[in-house]
Amino acid sequence: MTAEAKKEYEVIIIGGGPAGLSAGIYTSRARLSSLLIEMGVVGGRIADAELVENYPGFTEGISGTELGQLMQKQAAKYGLNIVTAEVTGLELKKDKKMVKTTKGDFNAKAVIIASGSERGKLNIPGENELAGRGVSYCATCDAPFFKEKPVAVVGGGNAAISEALHLAKFASKVIVIHRRNQLRATRIMEEKARAETRIEFLWDTVVEKIEGKDAVRRLKLRQVKTGKQSTLDTTGVFVSVGLKPSTDFLKGVLPLDKDGFIITNDQMETKIPGIFAAGDIRQHSPRQAITAAGDGATAAIFAEKFLEPIASATPISKV
Amino acid sequence: MSKPIEVDDTSFEKQVLESELPVLVDFWAPWCRPCLMAAPVLEELATEYAGKITFAKLDVDQNAQVAAKYNIMAIPNLIIFKEGKPASQIVGYKPKEELKKDLDAILK
Numbered sequence: 039m040t041a042e043a044k045k046e047y048e049v050i051i052i053g054g055g056p057a058g059l060s061a062g063i064y065t066s067r068a069r070l071s072s073l074l075i076e077m078g079v080v081g082g083r084i085a086d087a088e089l090v091e092n093y094p095g096f097t098e099g100i101s102g103t104e105l106g107q108l109m110q111k112q113a114a115k116y117g118l119n120i121v122t123a124e125v126t127g128l129e130l131k132k133d134k135k136m137v138k139t140t141k142g143d144f145n146a147k148a149v150i151i152a153s154g155s156e157r158g159k160l161n162i163p164g165e166n167e168l169a170g171r172g173v174s175y176c177a178t179c180d181a182p183f184f185k186e187k188p189v190a191v192v193g194g195g196n197a198a199i200s201e202a203l204h205l206a207k208f209a210s211k212v213i214v215i216h217r218r219n220q221l222r223a224t225r226i227m228e229e230k231a232r233a234e235t236r237i238e239f240l241w242d243t244v245v246e247k248i249e250g251k252d253a254v255r256r257l258k259l260r261q262v263k264t265g266k267q268s269t270l271d272t273t274g275v276f277v278s279v280g281l282k283p284s285t286d287f288l289k290g291v292l293p294l295d296k297d298g299f300i301i302t303n304d305q306m307e308t309k310i311p312g313i314f315a316a317g318d319i320r321q322h323s324p325r326q327a328i329t330a331a332g333d334g335a336t337a338a339i340f341a342e343k344f345l346e347p348i349a350s351a352t353p354i355s356k357v
Numbered sequence: 358m359s360k361p362i363e364v365d366d367t368s369f370e371k372q373v374l375e376s377e378l379p380v381l382v383d384f385w386a387p388w389c390r391p392c393l394m395a396a397p398v399l400e401e402l403a404t405e406y407a408g409k410i411t412f413a414k415l416d417v418d419q420n421a422q423v424a425a426k427y428n429i430m431a432i433p434n435l436i437i438f439k440e441g442k443p444a445s446q447i448v449g450y451k452p453k454e455e456l457k458k459d460l461d462a463i464l465k
Contacts, residue, residue: 077452078394085390103390122397124452140453170431170448179389182418183430253428274430 047073050137050146055082056327057317058152059109060334066116068342077124081106082154084327128291148312148341155318158280164248172254172274177201181208184274193278199223199231201278206236215240283319295321306337359403361412366422374441383414384434391450392433398453437463
Protein backbone atom coordinates (compact mmCIF):
# COMPACT_ATOMS: atom_id res chain seq x y z
CA MET A 39 0.00 0.00 0.00
CA THR A 40 2.94 2.37 0.36
CA ALA A 41 6.39 2.07 -1.17
CA GLU A 42 5.54 -1.29 -2.72
CA ALA A 43 2.56 0.10 -4.62
CA LYS A 44 2.29 -1.47 -8.05
CA LYS A 45 2.88 0.70 -11.06
CA GLU A 46 -0.10 0.08 -13.37
CA TYR A 47 -3.69 1.06 -12.60
CA GLU A 48 -6.91 1.64 -14.42
CA VAL A 49 -7.45 4.92 -12.60
CA ILE A 50 -5.07 7.25 -10.79
CA ILE A 51 -6.53 9.97 -8.60
CA ILE A 52 -4.30 12.92 -7.73
CA GLY A 53 -5.22 14.50 -4.39
CA GLY A 54 -6.82 13.17 -1.22
CA GLY A 55 -9.43 15.77 -0.35
CA PRO A 56 -13.20 15.23 -0.53
CA ALA A 57 -13.11 15.21 -4.37
CA GLY A 58 -10.33 12.63 -4.65
CA LEU A 59 -11.61 10.38 -1.87
CA SER A 60 -15.17 10.40 -3.23
CA ALA A 61 -13.80 9.53 -6.67
CA GLY A 62 -11.82 6.73 -5.01
CA ILE A 63 -14.91 5.34 -3.29
CA TYR A 64 -16.71 5.21 -6.65
CA THR A 65 -13.87 3.79 -8.75
CA SER A 66 -13.05 1.15 -6.12
CA ARG A 67 -16.69 0.10 -5.87
CA ALA A 68 -16.70 -0.14 -9.67
CA ARG A 69 -13.83 -2.64 -9.18
CA LEU A 70 -11.42 -0.52 -11.16
CA SER A 71 -7.88 -0.85 -9.87
CA SER A 72 -7.33 2.59 -8.36
CA LEU A 73 -4.46 4.50 -6.83
CA LEU A 74 -4.84 7.77 -4.97
CA ILE A 75 -1.73 9.93 -4.61
CA GLU A 76 -1.68 12.42 -1.75
CA MET A 77 1.33 14.53 -0.78
CA GLY A 78 0.46 15.08 2.86
CA VAL A 79 -2.34 13.67 4.91
CA VAL A 80 -5.81 13.02 3.55
CA GLY A 81 -8.64 15.48 3.95
CA GLY A 82 -7.47 18.36 1.79
CA ARG A 83 -8.43 21.89 2.70
CA ILE A 84 -11.50 20.74 4.63
CA ALA A 85 -9.14 19.30 7.24
CA ASP A 86 -8.22 22.90 8.15
CA ALA A 87 -11.80 23.55 9.21
CA GLU A 88 -12.34 23.25 12.92
CA LEU A 89 -15.98 22.39 12.48
CA VAL A 90 -17.81 21.53 9.27
CA GLU A 91 -21.49 22.32 9.68
CA ASN A 92 -22.71 22.17 6.09
CA TYR A 93 -21.89 18.60 5.10
CA PRO A 94 -25.19 16.72 5.03
CA GLY A 95 -25.59 13.87 7.47
CA PHE A 96 -23.66 15.37 10.37
CA THR A 97 -26.34 17.19 12.30
CA GLU A 98 -24.00 18.49 15.02
CA GLY A 99 -21.18 19.27 12.61
CA ILE A 100 -17.92 17.34 12.37
CA SER A 101 -14.28 18.37 12.52
CA GLY A 102 -12.71 18.66 9.09
CA THR A 103 -9.90 16.30 10.04
CA GLU A 104 -12.36 13.65 11.19
CA LEU A 105 -14.46 14.04 8.04
CA GLY A 106 -11.36 13.44 5.92
CA GLN A 107 -10.41 10.39 7.96
CA LEU A 108 -13.90 8.91 7.63
CA MET A 109 -13.80 9.37 3.85
CA GLN A 110 -10.42 7.66 3.73
CA LYS A 111 -11.66 4.76 5.84
CA GLN A 112 -14.66 4.33 3.59
CA ALA A 113 -12.50 4.36 0.43
CA ALA A 114 -9.99 1.92 1.94
CA LYS A 115 -12.83 -0.45 2.77
CA TYR A 116 -13.46 -0.88 -0.96
CA GLY A 117 -9.81 -1.36 -1.77
CA LEU A 118 -8.54 2.08 -2.80
CA ASN A 119 -4.73 2.16 -2.74
CA ILE A 120 -3.24 5.33 -1.28
CA VAL A 121 0.37 6.40 -1.66
CA THR A 122 2.01 9.42 -0.04
CA ALA A 123 4.04 11.24 -2.68
CA GLU A 124 4.26 14.54 -4.48
CA VAL A 125 3.20 14.57 -8.10
CA THR A 126 5.85 16.26 -10.19
CA GLY A 127 4.51 15.76 -13.70
CA LEU A 128 1.98 14.18 -16.00
CA GLU A 129 2.97 12.68 -19.34
CA LEU A 130 0.66 11.50 -22.07
CA LYS A 131 1.68 8.24 -23.71
CA LYS A 132 -0.03 6.49 -26.60
CA ASP A 133 -2.60 4.50 -24.63
CA LYS A 134 -1.86 5.54 -21.09
CA LYS A 135 -0.99 8.44 -18.83
CA MET A 136 2.16 8.51 -16.76
CA VAL A 137 2.00 10.26 -13.41
CA LYS A 138 5.47 11.18 -12.21
CA THR A 139 5.95 11.38 -8.46
CA THR A 140 8.65 11.54 -5.83
CA LYS A 141 8.01 7.80 -5.26
CA GLY A 142 8.45 6.86 -8.91
CA ASP A 143 6.21 6.81 -11.96
CA PHE A 144 2.73 5.31 -12.05
CA ASN A 145 0.65 4.57 -15.14
CA ALA A 146 -3.07 4.56 -15.67
CA LYS A 147 -5.62 4.63 -18.47
CA ALA A 148 -7.60 7.36 -16.78
CA VAL A 149 -6.52 10.12 -14.41
CA ILE A 150 -8.74 12.17 -12.12
CA ILE A 151 -7.05 15.39 -11.02
CA ALA A 152 -8.33 16.54 -7.64
CA SER A 153 -5.24 18.32 -6.37
CA GLY A 154 -7.21 21.28 -5.03
CA SER A 155 -5.87 24.65 -4.11
CA GLU A 156 -3.59 26.36 -1.66
CA ARG A 157 -3.68 29.72 0.09
CA GLY A 158 -3.06 32.87 -1.87
CA LYS A 159 -0.63 35.58 -0.78
CA LEU A 160 -1.14 39.32 -0.47
CA ASN A 161 2.08 40.01 -2.41
CA ILE A 162 2.86 43.16 -0.46
CA PRO A 163 6.12 44.41 1.10
CA GLY A 164 6.92 42.76 4.40
CA GLU A 165 4.84 39.66 3.78
CA ASN A 166 7.69 37.30 2.86
CA GLU A 167 10.20 39.01 5.13
CA LEU A 168 8.00 38.58 8.21
CA ALA A 169 6.52 35.17 7.37
CA GLY A 170 6.72 33.17 10.56
CA ARG A 171 7.38 36.36 12.55
CA GLY A 172 3.77 37.38 12.84
CA VAL A 173 2.61 36.77 9.28
CA SER A 174 0.70 33.50 9.22
CA TYR A 175 -1.43 31.51 6.80
CA CYS A 176 -2.83 29.03 9.31
CA ALA A 177 -4.83 30.18 12.34
CA THR A 178 -5.36 26.65 13.63
CA CYS A 179 -1.54 26.25 13.68
CA ASP A 180 -0.50 29.60 15.07
CA ALA A 181 -3.35 31.14 17.10
CA PRO A 182 -1.90 29.89 20.43
CA PHE A 183 1.21 32.05 19.84
CA PHE A 184 -0.97 35.18 20.07
CA LYS A 185 -2.58 34.72 23.48
CA GLU A 186 -4.01 38.04 24.69
CA LYS A 187 -2.41 39.94 21.83
CA PRO A 188 -4.18 41.90 19.08
CA VAL A 189 -4.19 40.28 15.64
CA ALA A 190 -5.57 41.05 12.19
CA VAL A 191 -7.18 38.75 9.65
CA VAL A 192 -7.12 39.74 5.99
CA GLY A 193 -10.01 38.41 3.93
CA GLY A 194 -13.78 38.12 3.98
CA GLY A 195 -14.65 34.59 2.91
CA ASN A 196 -15.68 31.59 4.99
CA ALA A 197 -12.07 30.60 5.60
CA ALA A 198 -11.20 34.10 6.86
CA ILE A 199 -14.18 34.23 9.21
CA SER A 200 -13.54 30.71 10.46
CA GLU A 201 -9.96 31.80 11.24
CA ALA A 202 -11.17 34.95 12.98
CA LEU A 203 -13.52 32.90 15.17
CA HIS A 204 -10.71 30.52 16.08
CA LEU A 205 -8.34 33.40 16.83
CA ALA A 206 -10.95 35.07 19.07
CA LYS A 207 -10.45 32.20 21.52
CA PHE A 208 -6.83 33.28 22.03
CA ALA A 209 -6.19 36.87 20.92
CA SER A 210 -7.24 39.98 22.86
CA LYS A 211 -8.76 41.47 19.73
CA VAL A 212 -9.25 40.28 16.16
CA ILE A 213 -9.62 42.85 13.42
CA VAL A 214 -10.98 41.54 10.15
CA ILE A 215 -9.73 43.63 7.23
CA HIS A 216 -11.76 43.22 4.07
CA ARG A 217 -11.46 45.05 0.78
CA ARG A 218 -15.21 45.18 0.23
CA ASN A 219 -18.03 46.54 2.40
CA GLN A 220 -19.60 43.17 3.03
CA LEU A 221 -18.40 39.66 3.68
CA ARG A 222 -18.36 36.85 1.14
CA ALA A 223 -18.76 34.38 4.00
CA THR A 224 -22.08 32.62 4.58
CA ARG A 225 -24.61 34.59 6.65
CA ILE A 226 -24.51 32.17 9.56
CA MET A 227 -20.71 32.58 9.77
CA GLU A 228 -21.11 36.35 9.67
CA GLU A 229 -23.71 36.22 12.48
CA LYS A 230 -21.29 34.21 14.63
CA ALA A 231 -18.47 36.67 13.98
CA ARG A 232 -20.66 39.69 14.75
CA ALA A 233 -21.78 38.10 18.01
CA GLU A 234 -18.16 37.66 19.09
CA THR A 235 -17.17 40.80 21.04
CA ARG A 236 -13.47 40.38 20.35
CA ILE A 237 -13.97 40.57 16.58
CA GLU A 238 -14.08 43.95 14.84
CA PHE A 239 -14.31 44.77 11.15
CA LEU A 240 -12.46 47.24 8.93
CA TRP A 241 -14.41 47.54 5.68
CA ASP A 242 -13.28 48.70 2.23
CA THR A 243 -9.72 48.44 3.41
CA VAL A 244 -6.61 46.87 1.96
CA VAL A 245 -3.23 46.20 3.56
CA GLU A 246 -0.44 47.87 1.62
CA LYS A 247 2.54 47.02 3.75
CA ILE A 248 3.47 44.92 6.77
CA GLU A 249 6.03 46.65 8.98
CA GLY A 250 8.35 45.46 11.72
CA LYS A 251 11.99 44.59 12.14
CA ASP A 252 12.14 41.12 13.67
CA ALA A 253 8.42 40.74 14.16
CA VAL A 254 5.21 42.28 12.87
CA ARG A 255 4.57 45.66 14.53
CA ARG A 256 2.01 47.44 12.36
CA LEU A 257 0.12 47.37 9.10
CA LYS A 258 -0.16 50.19 6.61
CA LEU A 259 -3.73 50.36 5.41
CA ARG A 260 -5.61 52.16 2.67
CA GLN A 261 -9.31 52.83 2.54
CA VAL A 262 -10.20 51.90 -1.05
CA LYS A 263 -13.08 54.38 -1.43
CA THR A 264 -11.45 57.48 0.02
CA GLY A 265 -7.81 56.54 -0.59
CA LYS A 266 -7.10 57.57 3.00
CA GLN A 267 -4.09 55.85 4.53
CA SER A 268 -3.75 54.75 8.13
CA THR A 269 -1.77 52.38 10.32
CA LEU A 270 -2.84 49.59 12.64
CA ASP A 271 -0.63 48.27 15.44
CA THR A 272 -0.71 44.50 15.61
CA THR A 273 1.57 41.57 16.42
CA GLY A 274 -0.01 39.11 14.05
CA VAL A 275 -1.57 39.15 10.62
CA PHE A 276 -3.39 36.10 9.30
CA VAL A 277 -3.72 36.06 5.53
CA SER A 278 -6.82 34.33 4.20
CA VAL A 279 -7.27 35.61 0.69
CA GLY A 280 -8.03 33.69 -2.46
CA LEU A 281 -6.91 30.22 -3.28
CA LYS A 282 -4.23 29.32 -5.77
CA PRO A 283 -4.83 26.13 -7.78
CA SER A 284 -2.20 23.42 -7.36
CA THR A 285 -1.67 22.91 -11.07
CA ASP A 286 2.02 23.73 -11.59
CA PHE A 287 2.69 20.12 -12.62
CA LEU A 288 0.12 20.43 -15.43
CA LYS A 289 1.62 23.40 -17.24
CA GLY A 290 2.06 22.55 -20.91
CA VAL A 291 0.04 19.34 -20.58
CA LEU A 292 -3.48 20.53 -19.98
CA PRO A 293 -5.17 23.78 -20.97
CA LEU A 294 -5.65 25.93 -17.86
CA ASP A 295 -7.53 29.20 -17.48
CA LYS A 296 -5.63 32.42 -16.80
CA ASP A 297 -5.69 31.80 -13.05
CA GLY A 298 -4.46 28.24 -13.42
CA PHE A 299 -7.74 26.40 -12.90
CA ILE A 300 -8.79 23.44 -15.06
CA ILE A 301 -11.67 23.81 -17.49
CA THR A 302 -14.05 20.84 -17.61
CA ASN A 303 -17.47 20.04 -19.00
CA ASP A 304 -20.32 18.82 -16.78
CA GLN A 305 -18.97 15.28 -16.92
CA MET A 306 -15.71 16.53 -15.37
CA GLU A 307 -13.88 15.80 -18.63
CA THR A 308 -10.94 18.00 -19.60
CA LYS A 309 -9.82 18.65 -23.16
CA ILE A 310 -7.76 15.46 -23.06
CA PRO A 311 -9.68 12.17 -23.25
CA GLY A 312 -9.24 10.11 -20.11
CA ILE A 313 -8.20 13.05 -17.96
CA PHE A 314 -10.84 14.33 -15.56
CA ALA A 315 -10.77 17.06 -12.95
CA ALA A 316 -12.82 17.40 -9.76
CA GLY A 317 -13.19 19.79 -6.84
CA ASP A 318 -11.52 23.14 -6.11
CA ILE A 319 -9.15 22.74 -9.02
CA ARG A 320 -11.98 23.28 -11.52
CA GLN A 321 -12.71 26.66 -12.97
CA HIS A 322 -15.56 28.41 -11.09
CA SER A 323 -15.74 25.72 -8.42
CA PRO A 324 -17.85 26.80 -5.44
CA ARG A 325 -15.09 25.23 -3.29
CA GLN A 326 -17.25 23.39 -0.84
CA ALA A 327 -16.57 19.92 0.55
CA ILE A 328 -19.95 18.73 -0.67
CA THR A 329 -19.55 20.08 -4.22
CA ALA A 330 -16.04 18.61 -4.39
CA ALA A 331 -17.40 15.24 -3.29
CA GLY A 332 -20.08 15.50 -5.98
CA ASP A 333 -17.47 16.34 -8.62
CA GLY A 334 -15.41 13.34 -7.53
CA ALA A 335 -18.33 10.97 -7.91
CA THR A 336 -19.20 12.41 -11.33
CA ALA A 337 -15.60 12.15 -12.53
CA ALA A 338 -15.39 8.54 -11.33
CA ILE A 339 -18.61 7.56 -13.09
CA PHE A 340 -17.48 9.06 -16.40
CA ALA A 341 -13.97 7.63 -15.98
CA GLU A 342 -15.60 4.22 -15.71
CA LYS A 343 -17.57 4.91 -18.89
CA PHE A 344 -14.38 6.07 -20.60
CA LEU A 345 -12.63 2.82 -19.68
CA GLU A 346 -15.41 0.53 -20.91
CA PRO A 347 -14.70 0.75 -24.64
CA ILE A 348 -10.96 0.31 -24.09
CA ALA A 349 -11.53 -3.17 -22.69
CA SER A 350 -13.78 -4.37 -25.50
CA ALA A 351 -13.17 -2.03 -28.40
CA THR A 352 -12.49 -3.36 -31.84
CA PRO A 353 -11.29 -0.91 -34.46
CA ILE A 354 -14.09 0.41 -36.63
CA SER A 355 -13.08 -0.06 -40.24
CA LYS A 356 -13.76 2.81 -42.52
CA VAL A 357 -15.88 2.11 -45.56
CA MET B 358 15.12 3.70 9.20
CA SER B 359 16.43 6.47 11.35
CA LYS B 360 13.78 8.53 13.08
CA PRO B 361 13.94 12.13 14.29
CA ILE B 362 14.94 12.34 17.96
CA GLU B 363 12.68 14.12 20.43
CA VAL B 364 14.29 17.06 22.16
CA ASP B 365 12.93 19.31 24.93
CA ASP B 366 13.82 22.44 26.92
CA THR B 367 16.29 20.44 29.04
CA SER B 368 18.01 18.37 26.38
CA PHE B 369 18.09 21.05 23.67
CA GLU B 370 21.51 22.46 24.51
CA LYS B 371 23.28 19.13 24.60
CA GLN B 372 21.50 17.43 21.74
CA VAL B 373 21.21 20.37 19.35
CA LEU B 374 23.58 23.21 20.20
CA GLU B 375 26.52 20.98 21.13
CA SER B 376 26.00 18.51 18.30
CA GLU B 377 28.87 17.90 15.93
CA LEU B 378 26.55 17.29 13.02
CA PRO B 379 24.13 19.98 11.81
CA VAL B 380 20.73 19.46 13.45
CA LEU B 381 17.40 20.16 11.83
CA VAL B 382 14.85 20.94 14.53
CA ASP B 383 11.18 20.56 13.62
CA PHE B 384 9.24 22.95 15.88
CA TRP B 385 5.74 21.49 15.93
CA ALA B 386 2.57 21.05 17.98
CA PRO B 387 -0.11 18.36 18.00
CA TRP B 388 -2.84 20.84 16.97
CA CYS B 389 -1.00 21.82 13.79
CA ARG B 390 -2.15 19.82 10.79
CA PRO B 391 0.62 20.87 8.37
CA CYS B 392 3.08 19.74 11.07
CA LEU B 393 1.53 16.29 10.94
CA MET B 394 1.84 16.41 7.15
CA ALA B 395 5.50 17.32 7.39
CA ALA B 396 6.34 14.56 9.88
CA PRO B 397 6.47 11.58 7.45
CA VAL B 398 8.53 13.63 4.97
CA LEU B 399 11.02 14.49 7.72
CA GLU B 400 11.21 10.82 8.70
CA GLU B 401 12.15 9.93 5.12
CA LEU B 402 14.73 12.71 5.02
CA ALA B 403 16.15 11.58 8.37
CA THR B 404 16.93 8.25 6.74
CA GLU B 405 18.29 9.78 3.54
CA TYR B 406 20.58 12.19 5.40
CA ALA B 407 21.57 9.78 8.19
CA GLY B 408 25.16 10.46 9.29
CA LYS B 409 25.13 13.91 7.70
CA ILE B 410 22.32 15.80 9.41
CA THR B 411 20.59 14.91 12.67
CA PHE B 412 16.81 15.31 12.66
CA ALA B 413 15.07 16.38 15.83
CA LYS B 414 11.59 17.50 16.82
CA LEU B 415 10.47 19.82 19.59
CA ASP B 416 6.87 20.17 20.75
CA VAL B 417 6.43 23.94 21.22
CA ASP B 418 3.41 23.40 23.45
CA GLN B 419 5.48 21.50 26.00
CA ASN B 420 8.73 23.42 25.58
CA ALA B 421 7.97 27.12 25.69
CA GLN B 422 11.50 28.17 26.65
CA VAL B 423 13.26 27.06 23.50
CA ALA B 424 10.31 28.13 21.34
CA ALA B 425 10.43 31.64 22.86
CA LYS B 426 14.21 31.86 22.57
CA TYR B 427 14.01 31.32 18.82
CA ASN B 428 10.93 33.52 18.49
CA ILE B 429 8.71 30.77 17.08
CA MET B 430 5.41 32.40 16.07
CA ALA B 431 4.40 30.04 13.27
CA ILE B 432 4.61 26.30 12.78
CA PRO B 433 5.65 24.10 11.08
CA ASN B 434 8.99 25.80 11.53
CA LEU B 435 12.25 24.07 10.71
CA ILE B 436 15.52 25.54 11.89
CA ILE B 437 18.80 23.96 10.89
CA PHE B 438 21.44 24.51 13.57
CA LYS B 439 25.08 24.40 12.61
CA GLU B 440 27.73 24.69 15.32
CA GLY B 441 25.12 25.85 17.81
CA LYS B 442 23.67 28.62 15.67
CA PRO B 443 20.64 28.80 13.41
CA ALA B 444 21.96 28.58 9.86
CA SER B 445 18.72 28.21 7.93
CA GLN B 446 15.02 28.47 8.62
CA ILE B 447 12.00 27.15 6.74
CA VAL B 448 8.53 28.30 7.79
CA GLY B 449 5.39 26.51 6.68
CA TYR B 450 4.86 23.19 4.97
CA LYS B 451 7.27 22.66 2.09
CA PRO B 452 7.42 19.71 -0.31
CA LYS B 453 10.28 17.25 0.05
CA GLU B 454 12.23 18.39 -3.01
CA GLU B 455 12.34 21.97 -1.71
CA LEU B 456 13.53 20.83 1.70
CA LYS B 457 16.30 18.81 0.08
CA LYS B 458 17.62 21.94 -1.62
CA ASP B 459 17.95 23.64 1.77
CA LEU B 460 19.58 20.59 3.33
CA ASP B 461 22.06 20.23 0.49
CA ALA B 462 22.94 23.92 0.76
CA ILE B 463 23.79 23.43 4.44
CA LEU B 464 26.11 20.55 3.63
CA LYS B 465 28.07 22.50 1.04
